[in-house]
Amino acid sequence: MVIVDHVTKYYMVNFRKKMVLDDVSVAFNPSRSYGLLGQNGAGKSTFLRLVAGAEEPNKGRIWRNTRISWPLGFSGSFHPKMTGRENAIFLARVYGANIKQTLDFVYDFAELGPDIDAPVGTYSSGMSSRLAFAVSMAVEFDVYLVDETTAVGDARFQQRCAAAFAERRARSGLIMVSHSVSTIKEYCDTGMILANGKLLIFDDLNEAIERYRQMMM
Incomplete structure (x- = not known):
């Protein structure tokens, strides 16, 4: 289980607060696959880094009693x-x-x-x-974090990545960030939207996608 407990995250930009998460609380079930949607600059990648432990929140705690990957393809570690x-x-x-x-x-x-x-x-x-x-x-890992892509390199290498990831995903949870609705549908069973510092969770993935599309109109 991964528990985000009243987490606030912001950056100071030009002497003003840019809020990423505003007192967000959520518990992630490692047997589920979560797709995180949001507009550019909403803070989706920051959220993954917080869950991974690569960044710390300004307030609140993130509890982890399961093995969590760093964001796939992220070399900051x-x-x-x-x-x-x-x-x-x-x-x-x-x-x-x-x-x-x-x-x-x-x-x-x-x-x-x-x-x-x-x-x-x-x-x-x-x-x-x-x-x-x-x-x-x-x-x-028990939970894999994926930021935008599950593959790098040429087409042959991407196929190897997809096959390896599918094998791991069969027995692990997932939190994925992507702008691609088709990718979210392929990999995820639960939807999330990050907007204005708030995290909305939808058990119905299609409902999350429809809400996201309305936001983008």
């Missing part, structure tokens, strides 16, 4: 001066995963070749995303 291999080892240790199995999977899946031993700070954005996705798939 990597140390730029460490190599891809060293980052994978570090994350495997943090999450208690088997190091050899993790490295074998990452090396095969990310297809970085000898660059696996180069500092991550020298990687292109695509290489960093492939490494992040590979490590996310190598370590078993």
Whole structure:
């Protein structure tokens, strides 16, 4: 279970508060798949980073008693001066995963070749995303966080990503951010809308999508 308990998150922009979450409380069931919709700038990616623990709220708490991934494709958890291999080892240790199995999977899946031993700070954005996705798939999580996309790279690599993600999703929960209604329908069974600092949750996914479409008109 992931519990967001009276969480407030804002940034100071030009000496004014930009509110992302305004006293939001919600409990996520790890057996459900949640699709988060919202306009550009609503704070959807920030919300995922808060759930992942990559950012802290200004007020409130987020309780986690389940293993949560970092946002897939997000490389902010990597140390730029460490190599891809060293980052994978570090994350495997943090999450208690088997190091050899993790490295074998990452090396095969990310297809970085000898660059696996180069500092991550020298990687292109695509290489960093492939490494992040590979490590996310190598370590078993109870809840996966997905920001906008489930795949990176060329069409062949995207197919591998989709297959790996489908296998994990069969036994894990999901919180997904996407502007694509078709993607939300494909992966999610519960809808959420983030607007003006408030989070609305809909057990009926189609109701959430219809409300979102009305907001965008």
